Each structure stands twice: as C-alpha cells, then as structure tokens.
Amino acid sequence: MTVFDEFNEVKRKGLPQILVIFGESKEMVQELKSQLLTFVNFEPTDLSQSYYDLTPNNSDLALEDLESLPFFSDSRLVILENLVNLTTAKKTILDEKQLKRFENFLDNPSETTQLVLVLYGKLDSRLKVVKKLKAKATLLEAQELKTQELIQYFSHETSLPRPVLSLIAAKSNDSFSVVKQNIDLVQTYALGREVTVDDVEKVVPKSLQDNIFALTDLIFKGKIDEARDLVHDLTLQGEDLIKILAILTNSYRLYLQVKLFQEKGWQENQQVSYLKMHPYPVKLANQLVRRLQVSSLKKGLADLIQLDFAIKTSAAEKAYLFDILLIKLTLKKN
Structure with missing residues (x-):
C-alpha cells in the first residue's frame, strides 16, 4: 500500500484530529499537501481554517490559533508547515517556550481543533514531543514509489495508456516529480489527442x-x-x-x-x-x-x-x- 492509498483511506474515514504528512521526498509531500487542501476545500478567507508556513515571525500567531476556540464555526482546522523542530534537520523554528506550548496542545488537544502538520524530512523519534505526536496522530510518510506503484498511481490520475506511463517512468528514472513533469510535457505536445509511445520518445528529454x-x-x-x-x-x-x-x-x-x-x-x-x-x-x-x-x-x-x-x-x-x-x-x- 502506498502513502496515497493510505491517504485515500484517511479521506474515506474523515480527517483525524491530528494528521502528520512527512517524508524525505519533497515533491510527494507537496503532492499530498495539495490533495489535502483540495479535500478540505481550503479557502484562505474561511475563518475556520488557518494555514501557516512557519517562520519565527508568525509562530506565536500560529500557536494562538491552535490554542483558541473557534468563533464562527463548530470546529477549526490549523495547518502548520515546516515545523522543523520535529524533524532530524538541525534547525529550529519554535523556541523552548513555544515548543512547550505545542506540547501542551498535544497533551490536551481541544476537541474542536484539527491539526495538520506538513513536514519535510524524517521525524526525530528521540524527541519527547515527537513520541507524544506519534501516540496521538495519524502519520502519512511520503516514500518514493516503486516503478509499478508509480504507473498505477498515474494511471488513476491521468488517461494515459500504461505502455506510455511505463516508458515515461523509465525515462524519468522513476522519480515522482520528473514523471509528473514529463506527463505534463507529453500531454501538452499531444494537444488533446491520445498520447503515444512515439510522443514520449520525441518529447521527453533523454536521461x-x-x-x-x-x-x-x-x-x-x-x-x-x-x-x-x-x-x-x-x-x-x-x-x-x-x-x-x-x-x-x-x-x-x-x-x-x-x-x-x-x-x-x-x-x-x-x-x-x-x-x-x-x-x-x-x-x-x-x-x-x-x-x-x-x-x-x-x-x-x-x-x-x-x-x-x-x-x-x-x-x-x-x-x-x-x-x-x-x-x-x-x-x-x-
């Protein structure tokens, strides 16, 4: 089962109170984030939804949103991206006091607040806060797909024939992001007609x-x-x-x-x-x-x-x- 299959299961059951999307494949994390935003119908002007790509300047505001009760709806969705304190990257966004506030939320999450974390890299399992997070959250780890998984995924996402997808995957060295780029390339070249293997040979750059x-x-x-x-x-x-x-x-x-x-x-x-x-x-x-x-x-x-x-x-x-x-x-x- 791929991470996209796991995410489809999450969508079927409904968004959990705490969801963590993470992984070393940046492109796949971004794809999952994009699908998440579509699933929740994210709208920046919706006061029941908040999204923060964390920086030192907005961290306090993000934590206040996480700790606050919803005003204009029954629930609040808070999406935090790049909370690097939780990863193995040797960087920090939250200081010790802020990290304690985040930990307090994990200890006593408000029933009316849903949290989604979008992280690039591995979770640092040595940290106490990460151990708490793993105990409370649903985890979606974005790992590179194998050849057949790539072909299967994009066969659902596009109308391209499997032989075409197979050739694109091979010419893209089975890289998710490169496959996606090359699919866009051949579809643009085909101008609405069915894409053929010859189109791939002509258009996709040689690896x-x-x-x-x-x-x-x-x-x-x-x-x-x-x-x-x-x-x-x-x-x-x-x-x-x-x-x-x-x-x-x-x-x-x-x-x-x-x-x-x-x-x-x-x-x-x-x-x-x-x-x-x-x-x-x-x-x-x-x-x-x-x-x-x-x-x-x-x-x-x-x-x-x-x-x-x-x-x-x-x-x-x-x-x-x-x-x-x-x-x-x-x-x-x-």
Whole structure:
C-alpha cells in the first residue's frame, strides 16, 4: 500500500484530529499537501481554517490559533508547515517556550481543533514531543514509489495508456516529480489527442541512462568518433566521468546477464521477473546484445572494472584513461 492509498483511506474515514504528512521526498509531500487542501476545500478567507508556513515571525500567531476556540464555526482546522523542530534537520523554528506550548496542545488537544502538520524530512523519534505526536496522530510518510506503484498511481490520475506511463517512468528514472513533469510535457505536445509511445520518445528529454544506452550502441557498432563526441557532450552538460563510468559498468553487467538469458532461451518477461527491474532497460539490452558474444561482454565488463580501479589509484588524468578504454572497447572485434 502506498502513502496515497493510505491517504485515500484517511479521506474515506474523515480527517483525524491530528494528521502528520512527512517524508524525505519533497515533491510527494507537496503532492499530498495539495490533495489535502483540495479535500478540505481550503479557502484562505474561511475563518475556520488557518494555514501557516512557519517562520519565527508568525509562530506565536500560529500557536494562538491552535490554542483558541473557534468563533464562527463548530470546529477549526490549523495547518502548520515546516515545523522543523520535529524533524532530524538541525534547525529550529519554535523556541523552548513555544515548543512547550505545542506540547501542551498535544497533551490536551481541544476537541474542536484539527491539526495538520506538513513536514519535510524524517521525524526525530528521540524527541519527547515527537513520541507524544506519534501516540496521538495519524502519520502519512511520503516514500518514493516503486516503478509499478508509480504507473498505477498515474494511471488513476491521468488517461494515459500504461505502455506510455511505463516508458515515461523509465525515462524519468522513476522519480515522482520528473514523471509528473514529463506527463505534463507529453500531454501538452499531444494537444488533446491520445498520447503515444512515439510522443514520449520525441518529447521527453533523454536521461543519462538513455545516453549510456546510446553510447553502448555506438561502441558495439564500432563508431568511435560518435562515441567520443557523445561522452564529450555529456561532460559539457555537467555529467561526471565517474558517474558515466558507473552507469556504463552497470549497463555492461546487465548486457552480460541478458546475453546469458538469451542463450538459455529466456523471454524478456522471464528476464524482468528474475532481475526485478524495469522492463524498458531489459528490452533495450535484448536489442543491443543480440549479435554480441558472451566473451566480448565479459572482457568489456572486466576492462570497465579495471578502469574504475585505475582512475581511483592512478595519477593519470581520468578523462585520458576513460578515452583510452573507450577506444579499446569501440575498436575491438565483437
């Protein structure tokens, strides 16, 4: 069950007296906050609702709202964002006196007041106030969704076909915020018509993983000039050679596994199930290695691992060492 499923259950039962939305995924916390504001029909002019993005200047006012009885309705909703005292961040918004006031509310919450906390980061479970909060509150922790959870979530939120969402998730490195941005991008590009896989390929920017697949394709085809140009372009875009090397090494490891699967006659769905990874890179790997030899992939993987060691222990320039290996990989016979 994802945090969005948990939130749907909260909405079904009704907002609890104290709700805490927190997590290290800022984008998902913000998405939950947005859904919360929609659910409660938040309106800044509604005197029964208060929202504070806490600062030292408004903290006393926020606490007064929390402690006060409602005047114009039967209940009051108070939403406090960024009460960093409760997280593992080494920052404070409330001073000791203010924090004591907040703790007093937790000890004796008014039946007419509902509190929602929106926090970015982990709760500091060592704190007495956090222990009290956990005992009293409903907690929603925003954790990054896995591939299939992402696809499932956005299949409910949009009308995009699952193959399209699957490709977007792969090209977005399964990042919730990037998936959301890329969905907006392809929908804008499609201008109301049904979005296709081709639209995703055309519009969604290439990830570093996509570029590494393109690089290995050039390597396997012996196109040394194009391969060197691509690496040069990636470094100009700010990508570090160590990171490129790490992804390239992992890619070779995947290629070798896929090639061994092919020789056993395994289908792509069997490979995906065994590897427990997204179908998209497995599909690309199957296309890339079809005409390659196991021995060639083993040698390439060994060379990449050796390069990683050389870069970390040699005084030679890493760009020079990487270029030498790139030439070696590209010009060798497969």
